[in-house]
Amino acid sequence: MTYVPLTEADRQAMLQAIGVGSVEELFADVPDSVRHPVLELPPPLSEMEVLAELREMGEGNADLDHTACFLGAGAYNHFVPSAVDAVLSRAEFYTAYTPYQPEISQGTLQAIYEYQTMVCELTGMEVANASHYDGATALAEAALMAFEVSRRRKHKVIVAPDIHPEYRQVLRTYLRGTDLLLAGDENPQAGLEDLAALIDEDTACLLVQNPTFFGELLPTDADGLSGLADALHEAGGLLVVAADPISLGLFKPPGEYGADIVVGEGQPLGNPLSFGGPYLGLFACRDEYKRKMPGRLAGATVDTERRRGFVLTLATREQHIRREKATSNICTNQALCALAAGVYLAVMGRRGLRQVAELCYHKAHYAARRINALPGFEVRSGQFFREFVVRCPRPPAEINARLLERKIIGGYELSRDYPHLADCMLLCVTEMNPREQIDRWAGELERLG
Amino acid sequence: MRLDQRCRYSKEHEWIRVEGGEALVGITDYAQDQLSNVVFVELPEIGDKFRQGDVFAVVESVKAASECYVPASGTIIAINEELLEAPELVNEEPYARGWFVRLALNDPNEVDQLMDAQQYEAYVAQLMEEEGLR
Numbered sequence: 327m328t329y330v331p332l333t334e335a336d337r338q339a340m341l342q343a344i345g346v347g348s349v350e351e352l353f354a355d356v357p358d359s360v361r362h363p364v365l366e367l368p369p370p371l372s373e374m375e376v377l378a379e380l381r382e383m384g385e386g387n388a389d390l391d392h393t394a395c396f397l398g399a400g401a402y403n404h405f406v407p408s409a410v411d412a413v414l415s416r417a418e419f420y421t422a423y424t425p426y427q428p429e430i431s432q433g434t435l436q437a438i439y440e441y442q443t444m445v446c447e448l449t450g451m452e453v454a455n456a457s458h459y460d461g462a463t464a465l466a467e468a469a470l471m472a473f474e475v476s477r478r479r480k481h482k483v484i485v486a487p488d489i490h491p492e493y494r495q496v497l498r499t500y501l502r503g504t505d506l507l508l509a510g511d512e513n514p515q516a517g518l519e520d521l522a523a524l525i526d527e528d529t530a531c532l533l534v535q536n537p538t539f540f541g542e543l544l545p546t547d548a549d550g551l552s553g554l555a556d557a558l559h560e561a562g563g564l565l566v567v568a569a570d571p572i573s574l575g576l577f578k579p580p581g582e583y584g585a586d587i588v589v590g591e592g593q594p595l596g597n598p599l600s601f602g603g604p605y606l607g608l609f610a611c612r613d614e615y616k617r618k619m620p621g622r623l624a625g626a627t628v629d630t631e632r633r634r635g636f637v638l639t640l641a642t643r644e645q646h647i648r649r650e651k652a653t654s655n656i657c658t659n660q661a662l663c664a665l666a667a668g669v670y671l672a673v674m675g676r677r678g679l680r681q682v683a684e685l686c687y688h689k690a691h692y693a694a695r696r697i698n699a700l701p702g703f704e705v706r707s708g709q710f711f712r713e714f715v716v717r718c719p720r721p722p723a724e725i726n727a728r729l730l731e732r733k734i735i736g737g738y739e740l741s742r743d744y745p746h747l748a749d750c751m752l753l754c755v756t757e758m759n760p761r762e763q764i765d766r767w768a769g770e771l772e773r774l775g
Numbered sequence: 776m777r778l779d780q781r782c783r784y785s786k787e788h789e790w791i792r793v794e795g796g797e798a799l800v801g802i803t804d805y806a807q808d809q810l811s812n813v814v815f816v817e818l819p820e821i822g823d824k825f826r827q828g829d830v831f832a833v834v835e836s837v838k839a840a841s842e843c844y845v846p847a848s849g850t851i852i853a854i855n856e857e858l859l860e861a862p863e864l865v866n867e868e869p870y871a872r873g874w875f876v877r878l879a880l881n882d883p884n885e886v887d888q889l890m891d892a893q894q895y896e897a898y899v900a901q902l903m904e905e906e907g908l909r
Contacts, residue, residue: 477820617815642815642840651833651842 390599392733394763396693398713398754399539399738400461400490401602402594404572404682405757406670410596413669414662428638434661435636438624441668448574448671449588450581451610455621456659457667461568461591462493464607465533466500467620467654468566468587471611472531473506474618474653475564480530484521487511488538489568491743497533506530514744518544522554529563531587536567536580540752541690541713543573546583555584564615571595571608571667573711575679576687587611596670597663606660606667617643620654685757686712689764693755696768702775706750713754715740715747719775722751728774734767776899777804779870783886784895785846790870791878793886797852801874802834802843802865805899810836813865818854818875825849825878827885832875834865847885849878 337349346352353361371379395403414420418433428435438456445454458464469483483506485494494511501508510521510532521532532554536544544551555565564586569579572594580588592606593599611619617640625639645652674682690712698705702719716737718725726736737751744750755764782790788806792799807813815835825831825845832843854876858864865873880886890898 617817642835648840651840 388730388733388735390758393735394733394759394767395735396737396753396755396759396767397735398541398756399752400492400591401599401605402570402572402712402754403599403756403758404594406596406598406666407673409673410666410669414666419662419665429635432636435624435638437665437668438622438659438661439626439636440672441664442624444668444671445608445610448571448579449569449585449590449608449610450579451585451588452613453616453619453623454608454610455619455623456661457592457664458589458607458609458621458656459660460593460603460605460607461589462490462496462607463500464589464591464609465489465493465566465568466497467607467609467656468589469497469501469506469531469533470504470654471587471615471618471620472564472566473504475615476530476562478505480528480563481505481507482524482526482529483508484510484524484529484532486518486521486532486534486538487514487516488540488542489533489535490539493535493568514746518550518554522557525557525561525563527561529558529561531564531566532558533566533568536569537573537711537713540707540715541710541754542707543577543709543711546578550583551580551585552583555586559584569608570711572679572683572686574683575676575681576683577711581612586615592660592663592667595667596673597666604660604663606663608667616640618653619643620656622657622659682757683711686755689757689759689761690714690755692761693753693759693764693768696764697753697771700768700772700775703771712756713752715750715752717750722749725751725771725774729767729770732770734770776808776896777870778892778896780892782870783846783889783891784898785844785889786898787844787846789843789846791846791886791889792870793880793883796880796883798847798849798878798880798886799874800831800846800876800878801869803895804869807866807869807873810834810838810841811866812837813862816858816862816865816875818858819851821851821854823851825851843875845878846889847878847883848881850881851876852879853877 341348390403442454442456446452458467485497485508487510498508509524510516513520525532534544538544546552558565565584566587566589567580567585569588569590571590571592588610590608592608597605609621622638623640625637627635627637629635641647643653645655645657671679694705694714697703697716704717705714706717707714722739726739729736737753740747740750740752779790779792782792784790784803788803790801790803813834813836817833819831825848827845827848829845830842831845834841834843855874857872867873
């Protein structure tokens, strides 16, 4: 089918309407040097020469095959089984974008449905959607959803300061122009009891990250998140937990300590670091709130002959049906990234995921013990999963620069977001860091200290 | 088209039936027919106060999600919880078991301003005629 944007007659009619003689005349105000710049390009190269040049440029990048990485802070270096890419690169999955005529794409819908089912099992929630753009946008959508659940009557969103700083920035961007007000993270050291003190009748939700941005595991008992959930529910608000999916292979799912909405960055599940994206946002909630949930939702059903099939369900929540009254403008998902997460979880299984989580936990604790024993270094984390905070005897930026010379990517410099932790870095250890690597790293730190 | 002679009707196809100082509210047979199969009704909470014309409920059908406007000002004193489990009652019995809410009216005169069954029937006939002309 030929696409005909405008006929010459259309163009003439529009020019006439605005009183301009020609298209040239319309753009006459734009200087010619900008409209027709002289591009100073090098002479043309053959394909062979271009490939060689690009390869040389590419080799200037550090890559994780030749560099030890102890950086996490929201993006995690985990093993991706070959089966993930093998399934992902099938043309049926790889070429199709979000299903606009969904029911014809049964395979895509089934993959989304299975992904959702596994996200529910991981988080302890009853309904999960087909995914969001990333962990940060999923968290922001959760705050908007809590506002909708309150029938737009509760305006306060309490935010823990140890939620990823970039998530909190995205949250602020999302809430700009709404009636919602953020509270809690103006004090960078606010603990759970400080946040609990902010809960009132106007509270739509309270957001926490577990493990926190600092890798710490929050207590989930009555003195911790369970108690916080009870206090919130008493006041008519929701508990939103941003959880790390790998940690859920080992620790209690948020559904078991009172969470109403669980979100998270799904990248650790079968998605490579890939310079920061594309990633996917996990999003799940309790059944009673499903009609306020943003995003796409695949469901299982039976056809007229009682055969099992899959559909996009509850579409009346979405913008293409509910227009400006929709609870969210999300009409898509990170289909390929969610598929990778689904395949990863299916390949790893319950035991495999637990094993990954245990490896992270034990290696991180081994590394923390080694570093804490070094003169001048002090581990400042209590209960943690795979990341921990270390106070350094020299400026973290200086240490990182020296480590990089030895092909080691050091930790996240916390001075960027937390002034009271200016001499601290956040370190991450996963199953991808062999013991010899940790020992070599500790040795380098000792020499630098 | 089914009508209830005891009801008054709004141009947005809600009906209201006064019983003492209170009134039942729902959507008309014409409305449910236009929506087709109703799959969910989002109702307000008891104690909510509305002014005439405010959105007080959302009806989801297999075709669309539509807002419902309260035909007279008042306070919600009861909601039809049966609809949460059986939304098809809106299709089956729009004037009876398919009711939405019970209102304590602020001003019964507001109801008198609405169309009676004959006027509403003529209004719908006109709408259908206009629809047919398009």
